[in-house]
Amino acid sequence: MPQFDPTWVASQLVWLAIAFGVLYLALTRIALPRIAEVLENRHTRISADLEKAGQLKDEAAQVLAAYEKTLAEARGRAQALIRTTSDEMAAAAAGREADTARRLADQTKAAEARIAEAKQAALANLRTVAVDVASAAVERLIGTGVASGQIDAAVGAAIKDRS
Amino acid sequence: MAAKTIDPLHQFEIHPLLPIKLGAVDVSFTNSSLWMMLSVIAVTAFLTLAMRHRALVPGRLQSVAELSYEFVAGMIRDNVGQAGMQYFPLIFTLFMFVLFGNLLGMIPYAFTFTSHIVVTFAMALVVFVGVTVIGFVKHGLHFLRFFLPHGLPIWMVPILVPIEVLSYFLRPISLSVRLFANMTAGHAMLKVFGGFTVMLGLFGIAPLALNIAVTALELLVALLQAYVFTILTCVYLNDALNMSH
Numbered sequence: 001m002p003q004f005d006p007t008w009v010a011s012q013l014v015w016l017a018i019a020f021g022v023l024y025l026a027l028t029r030i031a032l033p034r035i036a037e038v039l040e041n042r043h044t045r046i047s048a049d050l051e052k053a054g055q056l057k058d059e060a061a062q063v064l065a066a067y068e069k070t071l072a073e074a075r076g077r078a079q080a081l082i083r084t085t086s087d088e089m090a091a092a093a094a095g096r097e098a099d100t101a102r103r104l105a106d107q108t109k110a111a112e113a114r115i116a117e118a119k120q121a122a123l124a125n126l127r128t129v130a131v132d133v134a135s136a137a138v139e140r141l142i143g144t145g146v147a148s149g150q151i152d153a154a155v156g157a158a159i160k161d162r163s
Numbered sequence: 164m165a166a167k168t169i170d171p172l173h174q175f176e177i178h179p180l181l182p183i184k185l186g187a188v189d190v191s192f193t194n195s196s197l198w199m200m201l202s203v204i205a206v207t208a209f210l211t212l213a214m215r216h217r218a219l220v221p222g223r224l225q226s227v228a229e230l231s232y233e234f235v236a237g238m239i240r241d242n243v244g245q246a247g248m249q250y251f252p253l254i255f256t257l258f259m260f261v262l263f264g265n266l267l268g269m270i271p272y273a274f275t276f277t278s279h280i281v282v283t284f285a286m287a288l289v290v291f292v293g294v295t296v297i298g299f300v301k302h303g304l305h306f307l308r309f310f311l312p313h314g315l316p317i318w319m320v321p322i323l324v325p326i327e328v329l330s331y332f333l334r335p336i337s338l339s340v341r342l343f344a345n346m347t348a349g350h351a352m353l354k355v356f357g358g359f360t361v362m363l364g365l366f367g368i369a370p371l372a373l374n375i376a377v378t379a380l381e382l383l384v385a386l387l388q389a390y391v392f393t394i395l396t397c398v399y400l401n402d403a404l405n406m407s408h
Contacts, residue, residue, distance in 0.1 A: 001172055001175065001347075002172060002175040002176040002177060003175055003278070003279050003280050003281070003343070003347065004280070005177070007177075007189070008177045008189070008191075008193060008195070008281075009281050010185075010188045010189060010190050011177075011179075011183075011189060011190045011191050011192075011193055011195075011196065012177075012193075012195060012196075012276075012279060012281045012282055012285075013281065013285055014185075014190045015190070015192065015193070015195065015196035015199055015200075016199060016276075016282050016285055016286070018196075018199075019196070019199035019200055019202065019203050019260070020256065020260060020286075022200075022203050023202075023203040023206060023207065023256050023259070023260055024252065024253065024256045026203065026206075026207040027206070027207070027210070027252060027255065027256050027259070028252045028256075030207065030210075030211055031206075031207060031210035031211055031214065032210075032232070032252055032255065034210075034211070034214040034217065035210070035214055035228060035229060035232045036232075037217070038214060038217050038218070038219075038221075038225075038229070039229065039232070039233075041217075041219065042219055045219060
């Protein structure tokens with residue numbers, strides 16, 4: 001086998017050392033720093049972007065929180081306004097209702113008073129009419145008048161009985 | 164031009180291209196040296212060209228270059244840990260050198276320098292000696308406890324310690340022979356089937372089909388053996404740095 005021919009051992013070793021040394025120098029001086037630089041740049045860029053995204057997210061969260069706070073405040077104010085307005089309106093309505101009720105009560109009382117008066121008058125008239133009618137009827141029945149005082153007394157007794 | 168008989172070992176022969184003598188020692192620039200230098204140029208050119216745009220979002224070629232970097236870095240991180248990263252340039256150089264040596268060897272008429280035991284053994288020996296030196300520098304004489312597995316019954320020490328020592332010293336041999344034998348056997352097989360294809364004429368289509376399959380297999384082996392050589396280097400380095408026996 002040519003592999004075990006000792007003629008070229010020295011040459012193989014020397015040129016292996018040279019080739020390996022040259023390759024080592026070329027890679028450490030030129031090739032590897034470039035790859036490392038690119039990878040490093042990419043790594044830095046990605047982490048920077050991630051950091052930026054995180055910051056933006058935080059900012060967005062802050063804005064959202066502020067917005068929600070404002071919204072809650074506005075809602076609170078609106079609700080307070082609604083409550084006071086409705087309270088005022090309820091108070092006004094209650095006042096009007098009480099007024100009306102009082103007026104109605106007054107009117108009712110006045111009307112009742114008038115009715116009572118009219119009833120009193122009517123009852124008074126009724127007695128005179130009843131006496132007149134009774135005396136006329138008595139005259140017709142017995143042909144002679146009876147003392148008006150007697151009839152009046154009889155009618156009064158009758159009214160008292162009925163009522 | 165080629166001999167009629169199949170000589171599968173002819174492809175492994177070294178011949179000088181530029182005779183150089185250093186005293187009595189022949190250090191001629193040979194076809195092997197040529198392909199070593201071509202590997203060096205190919206690796207450097209590939210990585211430099213691939214990274215020329217330094218793009219934030221890599222293209223195809225840049226992705227491959229970055230992938231090779233991340234691949235070796237990941238291998239070291241997984242097998243050695245962060246402490247191993249200081250040896251990254253050396254291990255990366257080793258991986259790319261062996262990988263391109265194997266892959267360029269797949270080009271017809273090319274010379275595969277990784278099929279030479281002298282080359283693979285030299286690399287394995289450097290790894291072995293380097294790792295052993297690192298072990299002694301890091302742990303001092305305490306590194307010798309590496310040959311004494313933890314929780315070993317005392318009566319087993321005389322049996323197991325020689326085995327441990329032997330297996331440790333066999334490391335450079337197994338490391339180099341694995342790569343050399345894989346490359347030699349694969350290329351010899353390709354050559355044998357190639358010879359059959361020529362000899363059988365029209366019926367040569369059968370060995371030709373087989374050769375296509377074997378070529379695919381050899382590409383896989385080229386990648387795999389570079390990976391195995393590198394990962395075993397990482398494992399040995401891990402033993403020296405962390406003494407995780």
